[in-house]
Amino acid sequence: MFTFALSADETRDTVLSCDPAVSETDDETLSAFRRDWDESALTLTGEPTRWRVKALTHEEMVNAERSAGIHRRSELGAKLYQVQLSFEDDDERARWHDDLTLRERKALTEHVLYIDRWMREFVEVGVMVIDGEGNPQPALEAIERIRPAHLQTTVLTELCLRVRMISTMDLEKKT
Amino acid sequence: MIIAGVWLSRSGRAWSCQDCDQSPELRRRRGNCGVEPFGRGLSHLRDGRVPGYRIAPDSDPEFAEESFDRCPVAGSMAFADIYQIYRALKVDGLTLADIIRRPTSGLVEALSALGHSSRLAHQRDMEAAHGDPS
Numbered sequence: 192m193f194t195f196a197l198s199a200d201e202t203r204d205t206v207l208s209c210d211p212a213v214s215e216t217d218d219e220t221l222s223a224f225r226r227d228w229d230e231s232a233l234t235l236t237g238e239p240t241r242w243r244v245k246a247l248t249h250e251e252m253v254n255a256e257r258s259a260g261i262h263r264r265s266e267l268g269a270k271l272y273q274v275q276l277s278f279e280d281d282d283e284r285a286r287w288h289d290d291l292t293l294r295e296r297k298a299l300t301e302h303v304l305y306i307d308r309w310m311r312e313f314v315e316v317g318v319m320v321i322d323g324e325g326n327p328q329p330a331l332e333a334i335e336r337i338r339p340a341h342l343q344t345t346v347l348t349e350l351c352l353r354v355r356m357i358s359t360m361d362l363e364k365k366t
Numbered sequence: 367m368i369i370a371g372v373w374l375s376r377s378g379r380a381w382s383c384q385d386c387d388q389s390p391e392l393r394r395r396r397g398n399c400g401v402e403p404f405g406r407g408l409s410h411l412r413d414g415r416v417p418g419y420r421i422a423p424d425s426d427p428e429f430a431e432e433s434f435d436r437c438p439v440a441g442s443m444a445f446a447d448i449y450q451i452y453r454a455l456k457v458d459g460l461t462l463a464d465i466i467r468r469p470t471s472g473l474v475e476a477l478s479a480l481g482h483s484s485r486l487a488h489q490r491d492m493e494a495a496h497g498d499p500s
Contacts, residue, residue, distance in 0.1 A: 196472070196473075197447065197451075197470060197473045199468035199469065200468055201470075248470060248471060249469075357470070358472055359471045360476055
């Protein structure tokens with residue numbers, strides 16, 4: 192609760208729950224860490240990468256969405272993307288995807304690309320990575336060097352959630 | 367939680383949590399209430415949550431539809447900074463830029479929610495003053 196910052200000049204340093212250095216931490220603790228950012232409960236097996244997350248103004252958030260192409264994105268793709276996320280079973284999701292028409296598949300792919308651009312815009316404005324000497328550096332370049340490459344999306348997703356968390360009221364916690 | 371501050375202050379009484387009543391130590395720590403101590407022993411708990419109208423009787427229906435899984439008094443205390451900013455904007459006539467040079471999206475959203483609920487609370491007061499307590 193009340194995790195967002197008041198000023199867009201505020202920053203917070205953090206590690207990510209998907210960092211290999213915290214992989215021996217149990218799922219429940221990792222889940223709590225994603226909510227409260229309390230690193231003391233994590234089990235570390237090495238030196239995790241540290242990230243500096245900045246809160247965004249409303250204008251910065253809107254600009255990031257606009258640069259990613261929110262006004263050109265496919266509404267059909269957005270709807271299909273939500274449906275895709277609702278599947279818990281991979282097999283079911285694959286069968287659902289197989290039944291889509293070519294037009295629907297194209298719309299879905301376009302939306303996935305929009306989400307990827309949106310995450311990159313968000314991270315570019317709101318995140319720095321702390322290098323070995325303790326200096327903040329542009330995060331996107333560091334993310335693009337992550338191997339295996341599929342982990343880049345996981346890192347981007349978690350960083351975006353963190354930027355949102357300190358920039359906006361957490362909708363689920365409003366009640 | 368931030369809206370709770372508006373309706374709690376209007377209702378003229380604070381939330382009474384049995385656990386806190388029985389344990390002064392817990393009351394002092396109320397800012398850190400978790401789901402367990404908050405929910406235990408509360409008769410009007412529904413699926414681990416308490417409806418808003420129990421906390422602030424005669425609140426606006428919009429607030430009554432909200433529900434809580436942790437102490438709303440502690441929650442609204444956590445927003446003390448934002449209430450002060452809201453007060454400075456409404457009473458002292460300052461602008462947001464006078465107080466915070468680059469406000470976050472969350473702060474703007476919180477002030478907007480406070481403004482909306484305060485208007486509803488004022489409306490309830492007017493209705494009550496004119497004999498329409500519904």
